[in-house]
Amino acid sequence: MSTFRSTNPARPAEVVAELPLHGAGDVDTAVDRAAEAQRAWAARPVPERADAIAAVGTVLRARKAELAELVSREAGKVRIEAGGEVQEAIDMAAFVAGQGRSAMGEVVPSELGSKLAWTTRIPVGVVGMITPWNFPVAIPSWKVFPALLAGNGVVMKPSELAPACGVAFIEACIEAGIPAELLQVVHGGAEPAAALATHPGVGAVSFTGSVPTGRKVAAAAMEVGPKLVSLELGGKNAMVVLEDADLDLVLDGALFGAFGSSGQRCTSTSRLVIQRGIAGEVVERLAARADALRLGDPLEAATDVGPVIDHRSGERIVGMVDHAVQEGAKVVTGGRLRTDVDGCTGGTFVEPTILRGVERHHRIAREEVFGPVLSVIEVDDLAEAVEVVNGVEYGLSAAVYTRDINAALRAVAAIDTGITYVNAPTIGAEIPLPFGGTKHTGNGFREAGTRGIEQFSQVKTVYVDYSGRLQRAQIDNREA
Ligand code: NAD
Numbered sequence: 001m002s003t004f005r006s007t008n009p010a011r012p013a014e015v016v017a018e019l020p021l022h023g024a025g026d027v028d029t030a031v032d033r034a035a036e037a038q039r040a041w042a043a044r045p046v047p048e049r050a051d052a053i054a055a056v057g058t059v060l061r062a063r064k065a066e067l068a069e070l071v072s073r074e075a076g077k078v079r080i081e082a083g084g085e086v087q088e089a090i091d092m093a094a095f096v097a098g099q100g101r102s103a104m105g106e107v108v109p110s111e112l113g114s115k116l117a118w119t120t121r122i123p124v125g126v127v128g129m130i131t132p133w134n135f136p137v138a139i140p141s142w143k144v145f146p147a148l149l150a151g152n153g154v155v156m157k158p159s160e161l162a163p164a165c166g167v168a169f170i171e172a173c174i175e176a177g178i179p180a181e182l183l184q185v186v187h188g189g190a191e192p193a194a195a196l197a198t199h200p201g202v203g204a205v206s207f208t209g210s211v212p213t214g215r216k217v218a219a220a221a222m223e224v225g226p227k228l229v230s231l232e233l234g235g236k237n238a239m240v241v242l243e244d245a246d247l248d249l250v251l252d253g254a255l256f257g258a259f260g261s262s263g264q265r266c267t268s269t270s271r272l273v274i275q276r277g278i279a280g281e282v283v284e285r286l287a288a289r290a291d292a293l294r295l296g297d298p299l300e301a302a303t304d305v306g307p308v309i310d311h312r313s314g315e316r317i318v319g320m321v322d323h324a325v326q327e328g329a330k331v332v333t334g335g336r337l338r339t340d341v342d343g344c345t346g347g348t349f350v351e352p353t354i355l356r357g358v359e360r361h362h363r364i365a366r367e368e369v370f371g372p373v374l375s376v377i378e379v380d381d382l383a384e385a386v387e388v389v390n391g392v393e394y395g396l397s398a399a400v401y402t403r404d405i406n407a408a409l410r411a412v413a414a415i416d417t418g419i420t421y422v423n424a425p426t427i428g429a430e431i432p433l434p435f436g437g438t439k440h441t442g443n444g445f446r447e448a449g450t451r452g453i454e455q456f457s458q459v460k461t462v463y464v465d466y467s468g469r470l471q472r473a474q475i476d477n478r479e480a
Helices: 024-043 046-062 064-075 079-099 138-149 163-175 190-197 211-223 247-263 276-291 311-326 382-390 405-414 450-456
Strands: 003-008 011-020 107-109 115-123 126-130 153-157 183-185 204-208 228-232 237-241 269-275 330-333 353-356 373-379 397-401 419-422 457-465
Touching: 003 064, 011 064, 011 163, 024 126, 024 153, 024 183, 024 190, 046 064, 046 079, 046 138, 046 163, 064 079, 064 163, 079 138, 079 450, 126 138, 126 190, 138 153, 138 163, 138 204, 138 450, 153 190, 163 183, 190 204, 190 211, 204 211, 204 450, 211 228, 228 450, 237 247, 237 382, 247 269, 247 276, 247 373, 247 397, 269 276, 269 382, 276 330, 276 353, 276 373, 311 330, 311 353, 311 373, 373 382, 382 405, 397 405, 405 419, 450 457
Parallel strands: 126 153, 126 204, 153 183, 204 228, 237 269, 237 397, 269 373, 353 373, 397 419
Antiparallel strands: 003 011, 107 115, 115 457, 330 353
């Protein structure tokens, strides 16, 4: 069987893992195995499944440092953020395990006597999961735990750019006692992913990645028959800063939001939509802070900004910056590709970049950059800021910084995103609440929170009539 390698983005000559390159036949085998194992798993009581998921949390906690190091090595995430990512998976295990002993449906009073009416959740069978490279442990956990709780088998296709993290996560699940056959992993890029999405034995497809790929996956999956297809796609997240904001807080939030994970989060702050009167001061102070960020090996504690995932991605990001300059924007700081960072031979970095003079129609103001680039868009007031925030196809995350409670709540009401923060950056979602976006960012499903299970299960409505006679809803005891 042919193989492929994942490498360390900081030093691409360093191979992290070598994995088999799977094809459609391997996907068939994986789906069959997961389907076979799923029957016994689904027969277990939900709290028992929940206990098994809680046990995975314990294993993840014990292996947190080791997994975080792998995330740094394979996805280029700086140490502290890699630790946060593994913690997210640990938190998700605890949350989903708790869900296993909570309400999973509704009970309503029947309109008829001696009759019960409730809903419950039933598994879909096998869930096909296609995941991106940028949260290679957390995103699998967002999908695998609720899918297991719902009683499903899993076939996961992790990103070919960070497959070892996906494998390590699945190994932790198996080490904790989840049956190995229930959790299948296939490797490679578009080919096994497309085979998985279109497999007739897959009852739900859960995809996280870019908008163009998500569209293809959804269209192909629906071609082979109706199934659950959930999409968590890209973002063009904005931070709105009003004149009365606490500017120190703004600087901390913008810096973390825009340049954390080298801007490669779906929720990264990509636009700073700021009232004109304070733009000069904020941009100047922010540029000084951005300049001081240290590029380096993500494994070094002193590193603030790691590499981008690969050279092609770096060229694409800098290409977008160059295009913005052609359209009239000015580079305040950064803007260059760096391949000379100490200890990172062959690694590609993009300097933390701030662009001023960006207009809302510029390409850089509308398209996802997925790199450490912050576009500053100046506005007159909150109403114009909201227009800018909403004037893109994406709808994932937004933030508003102000000390005025009325302005903050007006912004929350008017901004069309799945997640909105007040006086906190566009990144930093917590597990117990739903995560996802509006418009082209998704198709209405949410990950995490109590709704996370909806991607992986169907609702069954149950009526039990113990009257011993025919009772007719909407007819008996009603006016003619
Ligand atoms: P991507 O779309 O390139 O790849 C995602 C997955 O799709 C990978 O596993 C890849 O192998 C697979 N794939 C590629 N071509 C395919 C095809 N033709 N058919 C089926 N599958 C295919 O995304 P990426 O670069 O890995 O991740 C970055 C993107 O993911 C960004 O747009 C980011 O915003 C988004 N993202 C969204 C969320 C969210 O929850 N909304 C979270 C993280 C990342």
